[in-house]
Amino acid sequence: MTSEGWGTPPVEPISQHYIVCGGNALAHRLALELVELYDVPVVVLVPDRTRDHAPRIEQLEGVAAVVEYSSVTDEALRAVRVETARGIAFVDGDDQGNIHAALSAQGHNPGIRIVLRMFNQRLGSNIERLLRNGTALSGSATAAPAFADAALSRPNSVQVGDRFLHIAYDDDIHSDRLCIVADRIDPQDLGRIRLLPEQEGDSASYVRLAREFGDDGPIRSGAAARLAAGTVGPDPEPGGTAALQSLPSEPAVRIAWWRRLRWRLLDTLRFFTSARLRLVLITALVAVLLAFGLLWHLNGNFAWTFYTSLLDLAGAAQPDQPGGGDGSGTGGTWQRVAQVVITFCGITFAPVATAIMVEVLASGRRGQPRNPGVGTRDHVVVVGLGNVGTRVVSRLHGLGVPVVGLESDPQARGISAVRALGVPVVVDDGPLAEQLRRARLKHSRAVVAVSGDDATNLEAALEARAVRPDVRVVLRLFDDSFASHVYATLDNVASRSTSYLAAPAFAAALMGREVLGTLSVFRHVLLVAELTAELGSGLIGLNRHDLEDQGGLRVLAVRLARNPQLYHWRYADRTRALEPGDSVVVAATRSGLARLNTTLTADS
Template identity: 90%
Template sequence: MTSEGWGTPPVEPISQHYIVCGGNALAHRLVLELVEHYEVPVVVLVPDRTRDHAPRIEQLDGVAAVVEYSSVTEEALRAVRVETARGIALVEGSDQENIHAALSAQGHNPGIRIVLRMFNQRLGSNIERLLRNGTALSGSATAAPAFADAALSRPNSVQVGDRFLHIAYDDDIAADRICVVADRIDRQDLGRIRLLPEQEGDSASFVRLAGEFGDGGPIRSGAEARRATEPAEPAEPAPAGANGIAALQALRSEPAVRIPWRQRLRWRLLDTLRYFTSARLRVVLITALAAVLFSFGVLWYLNGDFAWTFYTSLLDLAGAAQPDQPGTGDNGTGGTWQRVAQVVITFCGITFAPVATAIMVEVLASGRRGQHRTPGAGTRDHVVVVGLGNVGTRVVAQLHDLGVPVVGLESDPQARGISAVRALGVPVVVDDGPLAEQLRRARLKHSRAVVAVSGDDATNLEAALEARAVRPDVRVVLRLFDDSFASHVYATLDNVASRSTSYLAAPAFAAALMGREVLGTLSVFRHVLLIAELPADLGSGLIGLTRHDLEDPGGVRVLAVRLARTPHLHHWNYADRTRPLEPGDRVVVATTRSGLARLNTALTDNS
């Protein structure tokens, strides 16, 4: 096949399949989700078989076909049999290209399910109204909160109703937890983690013990009875540190960023000063202001009248000072030191006018040139974000909205995130030189965390190592695609968090492609839990099922139920496990990727 698809034969006759358009990391993860967890036929449309993740996609088992076209054209859509497909995901290309392709796909197949990646979320919401059966998602918006929260060492949360769900570990778990979401946690071997384990209630052992006494059963001693409730085979001893657990907890408000208000005020004042002045102008202003304050103090000390001193100083600053006249006696200014002070104030007042003019010229000229701000000498306790792509831009915006000082770092001067970050007034370092020098200019020594979210795993790891060489205790958050690579990083580096944008976003895209609503994703180290809401509508397959039918140890846990008669009330840990769902009910579940896929298949078959 050529890159333009000339002479490319269409895919062999196929129907009820799903189409993924793209060859990037998100497309790779999404294809994995569909073929491994949902077990549906997938046809992949890539722009180039030899680049990016396309070669790895082509090697995946379960992919029905891989077709190469440089763009999603009418011819490309016909080649992948869009007219017989059940769904199509557009996860590469610009917003405009994805919108055009979505409308074209709908024209070929009015009933097709469409999921398109959109960076502009407001535009995406409007586009959804044009699509009969479509959803617009942002992969960067889905993943950015996890990176920002990891940088601040606070739990990532998902809002459900009036509560915010988050993951707590070990000693941070409160008594009012909703459920245990992971156990057997060993930070040196993350493969031991067990998600959504089956948790027996406190009465389970007593129920088993009571069974020993029923209908003439043998009566045993207390020690024998206790041994009867234990496993027949002793469990394999867990290594040290492998007994950690993680639990899902609900808060009434989103976890706050603990930054003292005095510190926030100081950041705001320094940022405002740096915005309006350059370093040289700040030196001039500070020197002149110090001289004025000192001279004012001299006048006040010698005169003793604060009001008169203040009045005289204002006149001197305005250039309206009246010198002594010979023979005026006591009506003059006074002694030599008072005269010197007035002269100093007058000359400092004269300098303020041209300095103010220079500030205005500099601000206006910088705005016309579109120049970005650079971090100043007063930058402290900030987060350094390496890479201003889609994810980096979202992370910077979120940290800025939280009131946390942040500095962007980008090697490509043409990166579109630079203008977005500059519009927020965030300092940016743009340089294609050595990464160590870029981090130095970003004032790494005074930072609180480094978030490396460029598109290359090696670059992100390099940023982490360079940061650790300067600050061994700095908090590091990495964007890594390769799971094995991330596991080695976890085992080697302390105080480090690893996230994968595609790993966080792909489950939400896959669920949307299947018509399921995912409220958000929560990270348990490199594992992902989905918080989804399932409506018991006619034809959904949920009607008549109970909580017992839905729950699957290791896959699905029911968190809350919204009854049709009280749609605004979430019944957390709904106690009635035997009540069948009625039309209009909604169920909130925590689920793994495979658990949601199994649930989707079961509900489809049941409907």
């Protein structure tokens, strides 16, 4: 690998190469993906070769050159030979900067393939119309579902048509699974996992399933379940099995409906009122309910009591007149007391309602981050409100799951996004243990640590475990070795890498492949992609055998050109050649999709 000086173009002229602009973790993973799996020449443009992941990028074998420029200018693009490149990816900087750089690259090379990272997906969709051969992806949007679903201990899913594909393990595997995606699974040794193992053919798995569903009853647990799931050989190696299955709807969140309703009501109340106003409202409401109960007890007529109480609240009830000589009146002393209490509470509600309106509309309460209240229960604590953290909070909130954000940097842009959702957030640069305490960790269901620093995320996990040994922990970790040690040491923990989840989608997009989503098998990634047989694509004339024989790939469904709305799942005809306009949905490993792309490129 050649390391170039500041602003200096590659020593040797280069063409038909791919350019990665950025020095972050995603740029690192993407460059590694391109040189190792796609075997293409790569030039990396970094803002500072001494910071972030730039030193690691320089150590990658196969990278043709690393060029340093503080920003992606026309001079920088000329330095990396953009005019002769096949593709360029912008994976660093903000949305505005990436848009400007993408349009500049298109001006230098109208036919270049452009992939740019965009946090604002709506803006990205609009920008795609300005690019002749480009696409906009969000790394955080690609990775966030895996973190959110791991926190909820539910399978991550990818939508294909009207189905949701997800990964099931061992005893959760059903007989109608689409395919086996992994075996030899050992959480203590993630290196043993084998993705998309060799398949014996469809008939072998059906024979085993017929044996298990015969007179002896349903599939048994343990080794028998793994055998029925389709692992190779009658005596599979120790370890679990994972399979790809489909559901008619997204996997449900396991939270009781009454808990969600309670959270929504409390959250709404906390949003519109301060602690003092809530105290006044709750006290008045309790007093009204007690007085109502007393009136009902004295009169024995619920309808009349309800009617009288409403008039008292409005200040329109007739006072109880004195009666006989004892002065007891028609209702007695206790009725008078109850009516007075209700009337005075009704008088209180009017100014309190006015105060709420003034506070919300005039004082800009929506602009102030809120701390979690004492009623916060069964929530998820998200540590770090960067791009990924903001996406995780948004997804959890959209699912109706109570969530609390935690951020040490008061200038983090994710705070405003969380604030707009009305989600409580703790903003403090003090000790992490104190921040977690304020986030009511003791009453939480999970902690998701997604800051940009592995050490900070591990510290959050250890601090959380010190307070709640049984709490579910999900970590964002870049280093695979580090993650393996975490798996081997901590129980009830999940680890994900944002760049590892997003890089395959960016690499495939550079090669012109559409990745519908990524599925996590522990730290490993399975890609779900849709390939269309177009003229010149190399897919025309291939059948299922041709696609799957290369390894690392399974055909899940076929869409025929004559009826593109219909997905033929587990398409039976393995010898039918693809015709122009046909599409196939595949599950593939990173290497499997890369091999297919190399083959199709060579054929075309």
